[in-house]
Amino acid sequence: MTYLKSAFALSAASLFLASCNAAASGDREATSTPSPAAAEQDFTVTAIGTYEEPWAAAFIPGTPLLFITQKAGTARIFDTAADTPRLITVSGLPDVDYGGQGGLGDVAFLPSESAPRLDTRTIYLSWAEAGPGDTRGAAVGKGTLRCWVADECAVEDLEVIWRQDPKVTGRGHYSHRLAISPDGQYLFVASGERQKKDPAQDTSNNLGSIVRLNLDGTPAAGNPLASEGGVSAQLWSWGHRNILGLEFDSQGRLWDLEHGPKGGDELNLVEPGTNYGWPIVSNGVNYDGSPIPDNDTRPEFEKPKVGWTPVIAPGSMLFYSGAMFPAWRDKLLIANLKTKSISEVSFDGTNAQETARYDFDNRLREIVQGPDGAVYVLEDGDNARLLKLTR
Template sequence: MHITRLLLPAFIALASCGVPSSAGGSGQAVENADQTEAGDPGTQFAVQEMARFDEPWAMAFEPGTGTLFVTEKSGALKFLTADGQRGSVSGVPIVAYGGQGGFGDIAFAPDYAASRAIYLSWAEAGRGNLRGAAVGRGTLSCESDTACTIKDLRVIWRQMPKVSGQGHYSHRLAFAPDGQYLFVASGDRQKMDPAQDPQSTLGKIVRLNLDGTPAAGNPLADENVALPEVWTMGHRNILGLAFDGQGQLWGLEHGPQGGDELNRIKPGKNYGWPVVSNGDHYGGQPIPNHAERPEFAPPAISWNPVIAPGDMLIYSGAQFPGLQGHALIAGLKTQALIDVSLDSDGPVERARYDFGRGLRALAQGPDGSIWVAENGKNARILRLTPR
């Protein structure tokens, strides 16, 4: 049974309330303020529980059907139809489950209506206890309301090199607005220095053709600086990757101890990790901030204390006119849905809504509703509509 309740707007202290100068392109860290600021009237939600899944990591709606597909971190792909039927998908990859690793993102091809192509990312085991992210493409075939299969799934891109450890895979996916390119977030795998190595894909955003080959015109490749797929470098752990309505790509990443970042992703730019950060190393060892090294691209906004983001979408629906063009962020540590307006003068955090549990993934429904997946076992999938 679906459960509906009202979620009152429990606003937490806002970062940089009404201070665009520190929330814009200066790269300065934003400290949480003592005052709160109400969001737009349309940002108070009626919340409906739709289903529960174990460790959901990503969600995406199948174009044309309203069916929601959900990756579970341990390796399953499941779905929820528009009329409430639950089903599972076979033909999924074997994932390296553990730590931060497992099943990752899911995205439907821009030409899905014709191609039935689906893209997945996951943590992949290698030799000698090494691991790395992988991206695969296959075609989706549904035999019934409760069973689908991915056919001809093949890996089209791998994070290289594979390394030890189970953290910072990132592996978020985003298609260019023209549908011609696939962008993949590739985390530093907690190794730090490879983020500045142009011959590694760790700590990078890569731009690929839809078949996984490096796209032509990647600026660092054209300058013979980096591997041919590299678009930007100097990243730590990107868990939000999305285009806005003007075609600007945004990346949202975890900082170390402080310094979570929202970045305007510009081709060929170096975002500085681990040379600079608006946070410190764990244990308190300082890191030079962006203001000290202007050759690195500063964040559009950063948070200290951190928000620990799980995912991000840029809202374009009709149900919440006051949120159109805003970045909505799923907060893990903050246990909140965070609203950030992407104004021309610089992003500004507008509101936080406290859900009382860490949030992992977001999706926009075909009708403009907002879908939220909690983090962890027995996690609720929630549908938000106007109050």
């Protein structure tokens, strides 16, 4: 494990032609976008270990322990409060269909389970699951995280509670981001359209949608299409593409962050029963350069609050609520893959605007807030560093 400390000032930089991980996702460069206003902020950046293709991270409530998933199907828990770097191994993880954008995905815990002593916790995991033939799809499981000795934990009684339906060919656009509602009653799951486009407009399946579930995975009462039953009863919103950010703000509003095609990454305020237009509209164009009608041309679809062309290729996002960085409070921080940066988004009610961008050396996959208000960022790919941002 490496341990490196450096302090430097990060400032907003010019934007670059963008795409997400091109080989895996097929997202490519776009044409133009306005630059955010220049800004400077001082950080102390501490690199505290490396991981192999990390994808997601979450602090175990009530503890300084950061649970980190790695795409090939492993996970580690890092003790951020230890005087010397300390890793805890995790067993009992699901078998994953690893390849392309697929593998072990997101992790979430119930905020209500926040006892200072880590013994057991309910844990939710998402991953890519193989199906019949050459098909696959995202799955979400619920289990119990048990830690019985100092450096070992296990996921026990893991049960699949939700699946993308149907499973399809290909290895892209799983999305499978997880969010627990602020009241702790519901599990929201981002379900990508798996690069198949049209299913995002078909409410008889759950591709290209955000679903709202009870904590046991059953469809929540009061969902927009609950009366239709079946898979439709899961849906909260639809017309989505590839959702890599799914978070609640301090007002309890749900937001998503999506990869566009050739241009047209977008930040959306997620409302129940709302259609976000993909693939009928987009502020990007098709990969072959052929046009897609802009969002403004179809008022029946909800428009994004912020759009990016060229794309930033977001990895994840965080609504900052800590005291360590007062200037970031109630702002959105986005970890970007293509632009190797953190975007800062400011709000006026539900209106949003990117106001700063901070450069880093490598692609950024995940961003989370620590118990003390520090910001933790995971780089993307092999030998990816965990970076701690402090003042």
